[in-house]
Amino acid sequence: MTDIVPLRQRPTYNGIIQMAWALGTITGPLIGGLFAEHSTWRWVFYINFPFCGIGLVMVPLVVRLHAERASLKERLLYVDWTGGALFIASTCSFLIGTTWGGAQYAWDSWRTLVPIVLGVGGIIGTLCWERYGARNPFIRLWLFKNHYAIAAYVCAILQGLLMFCELYYLPIYLLSVRSLSPTLTGVGLTPITGALLPTSVLVGALMTRLGRYTWAIWSGWAVTLVATALLILLSTSTPTYGWALLFVPVGLGHGLVLMSLNFCVQALADTKDVAYAAAMYTFLRTFGMCIGVAVGGTVFQNRLLHYLTTSPMHLPNPESVARNAEGFIAVLKALPVGSAERRGYEEAYAESFRNVFEVLTGVAALGGLASVFIGHASMDRELDSEHVLQRGGEGSN
Structure with a gap:
């Protein structure tokens, strides 16, 4: 996209891609839940093969770009x-x-x-x-040329950490504390994805029209901070409408930040480095996702072990349960409904999730603080690319 679409128009075109992504993001957890509940979990992976095959065939047929290319040996040595x-x-x-x-x-x-x-x-x-x-x-350090760019990339890491940690642990909350089935857990994420994706598309259209992105970054981090803090309210007694309403602001905040940060780093980069900036943004956001799962897992397991060990109900095997918290959910659901042992485990899980969201609220505050240092850069620049789209055998920009 950085090669064939001018920067000012990129958010709108990216919105089209977001709509395609919306279909997969909304239906994916539901289909995965159906597989896990009614078939073998391996189908969660098998289902990807036909889509990979379609992509493998369609890309060389549809994406027809022309640019001078070095030999395979030179390209391998370039890595x-x-x-x-x-x-x-x-x-x-x-x-x-x-x-x-x-x-x-x-x-x-x-x-x-x-x-x-x-x-x-x-x-x-x-x-x-x-x-x-x-x-x-492969890490082009000159992209971090000023405090605007550094702040934007820090926000990319923190946003990836927040989003993936929330999307990882909120389903576990629904499975364990709320005792939902895998299918209903997939449905339960709809308030997040249903708010995130339309927001991203709308923000993309507004950025194209206004030519500015800072308003979306600042408001996005403000909403994300409030939304993450509200997740601390989740408990064993939170009704269905309660957690569904709490999930909506999560999607709104990430929808604002996700789209605006992507094009912020491109606007801040020199014209020749725009593609590298887009790749760096994706790379650092993905790195943040990896950190998010690790940080969330560490906090959750440690706090779960603490609550299980100090529980007045003297719950058995606290260390084993804490180490295999996700796997123990099946055992938890098999316990008699309303029993003291089951309530004890559910309360320990709920308190551990609360501690995770408290840590994430601090991360969101740090992201909001970093976003203050992001300044405006013009999105009105001419396209400068060696790639040319081919149509009917003829090249055209």
């Missing part, structure tokens, strides 16, 4: 293999340590500290390599 290997290894090491901490092993255990230290050291080493050693760095 920053060393930087990529360093970054993947170090981030995996860091995530392993943070996931194990307090749940698998104690925080002061060498099994927890060594992966974290190696991960942090590896990330620092990666940045040094990208700055001084790589001929074609």
Whole structure:
């Protein structure tokens, strides 16, 4: 899109893609729940193959771009293999340590500290390599050229962390505390996706018309902060209409931030670096998603272990339950409804979710603070690309 659509028009075109994404995002959890409940869970993965096949056939037939290309050998040599290997290894090491901490092993255990230290050291080493050693760095540090850009990329990481952690743990809340089936859990996410996607499309159209994005970023983080704080209210007694209404602002906030940040980083980048900025945004948001699951898992497991251990009901096997919290949901649902043991587990789960959302509220506040440092840059710039669309055998811009 950065190659064939001018920046000012990009949000509108991206809205069209968002509508296609809407169909999958809304129906995906429902279909996945139906598979998990009425068939084998493996169909959650099998169903992807025909769509991959369709894409594999359609892309070369429909996406017909013309640009000068180097040989395969030159392109392989162009890839920053060393930087990529360093970054993947170090981030995996860091995530392993943070996931194990307090749940698998104690925080002061060498099994927890060594992966974290190696991960942090590896990330620092990666940045040094990208700055001084790589001929074609895959992390283009010059994209972080001013405080506007740095703040935008920090917001991308935090927004990915928030969104994926919420989309991961809210279904677990519905499955465990609310005892919904996998199918109804998929339906339960509809208030989020149903608000997120139309908001993204509308924001894209408004940014194209107004030529500004800061209003969407600032208002989006404000709504996200309030929405995340409201999730702290979720409990064992929250009625269906209550949690459904609490989910709607989550979608609104992320819809505002998701679209506006994407084109903010492109507007802040130099014309020759716009494609790299778009890729960096996606990369850092995805990195935030990975961190979000690790952070959420660490907080949830540690707090669940605390509540199970200190419960006056003397619930059995607290360590085993905390380590396998998702797997234990099936056992939890098999317990007699209304029994003291089941209520004890549900209350422990609910309190643990509350602590997760308290941490995420702090993350949302940090994101809102970072967004204050994002300034305006003009979206009115001419398209400068070596790629040319081909129509009927002829090239045209």
